[in-house]
Amino acid sequence: MSTAVDPRLLEILVCPLCKGALVYRKEAGELICKADRLAYPIKDGIPVMLEDDARKLDPAEEVAG
Numbered sequence: 001m002s003t004a005v006d007p008r009l010l011e012i013l014v015c016p017l018c019k020g021a022l023v024y025r026k027e028a029g030e031l032i033c034k035a036d037r038l039a040y041p042i043k044d045g046i047p048v049m050l051e052d053d054a055r056k057l058d059p060a061e062e063v064a065g
């Protein structure tokens with residue numbers, strides 16, 4: 001898959017707000033911050049680490065991992 005995110009990139013990425021670890025949701029193409037309950041989109045394999053572009057997680061949405 002050409003849209004796969006570089007695993008080395010995932011290892012160094014942190015949430016820009018809380019500097020916490022992120023959960024990579026491959027199927028959704030998102031990076032999740034559990035602390036802030038935000039989902040950062042991944043566009044063309046490039047994570048978009050902007051709060052303005054992040055999706056707020058639904059209160060019922062559980063984040064595994």
Ligand SMILES: [Zn+2]
Nearest residue numbers: 015018033036
């Ligand atoms: Zn965060």
